[in-house]
Amino acid sequence: xxxxxxxxxxxxxxxxxIPMLFAPHIERTRLDGKREDESDFDYLNISNRPxxxxxxxxxxxxxxxxxxxxxxxxxxxxxxxxxxxxxxxFELFLYTCFLQTxxxxxxxxxxxxxxxxxxxxxxxxxxxxxxxxEATLARELSDQELAAERRKNExxxxxxxxxxxxxxxxxxxxxxxxxxxxxxxxxxxRAKGRLY
Numbered sequence: 001x002x003x004x005x006x007x008x009x010x011x012x013x014x015x016x017x018i019p020m021l022f023a024p025h026i027e028r029t030r031l032d033g034k035r036e037d038e039s040d041f042d043y044l045n046i047s048n049r050p051x052x053x054x055x056x057x058x059x060x061x062x063x064x065x066x067x068x069x070x071x072x073x074x075x076x077x078x079x080x081x082x083x084x085x086x087x088x089x090f091e092l093f094l095y096t097c098f099l100q101t102x103x104x105x106x107x108x109x110x111x112x113x114x115x116x117x118x119x120x121x122x123x124x125x126x127x128x129x130x131x132x133x134e135a136t137l138a139r140e141l142s143d144q145e146l147a148a149e150r151r152k153n154e155x156x157x158x159x160x161x162x163x164x165x166x167x168x169x170x171x172x173x174x175x176x177x178x179x180x181x182x183x184x185x186x187x188x189x190r191a192k193g194r195l196y
């Protein structure tokens with residue numbers, strides 16, 4: 001795949017020059033769904049499902065067009081947490097949509113108001129107009145609620161990992177832990193296969 005007009009583009013295939021989001025040469029064997037305590041990035045990186053492969057290709061193709069000087073920060077956010085993953089995905093999607101429209105896009109441009117804050121994009125249309133974009137992701141849960149959900153999911157995953165072919169456990173969850181569950185206790189549940 002080749003393109004021109006990219007800063008630092010030397011005529012070599014872009015895939016050799018651009019850091020990839022997902023590990024290109026790992027053995028992907030997982031065919032199950034995303035686990036409760038697994039991040040979106042981690043699941044997509046390890047899954048062998050055809051749908052996950054399509055999503056990985058979608059991201060890599062969009063990242064090829066993202067400016068090199070801003071790519072490392074975007075890659076870090078995509079790998080960081082589900083909140084950052086969703087936010088960075090939205091920004092990458094908007095950036096690509098603007099380019100597909102035939103517009104040019106500046107990433108984190110300086111704003112002439114002197115406040116030092118930089119929006120996500122300045123978009124220049126084919127008619128000569130320009131506008132700023134700050135991509136904001138609306139979420140259903142607050143940071144505290146998301147943290148509580150993560151803690152609950154760690155406990156559910158520990159229970160799910162218990163090998164018990166002769167039993168079925170139904171769990172009715174009311175609330176979430178208010179503090180982190182000690183990982184030592186979770187490892188103990190997984191190793192011993194029982195709850196105390």
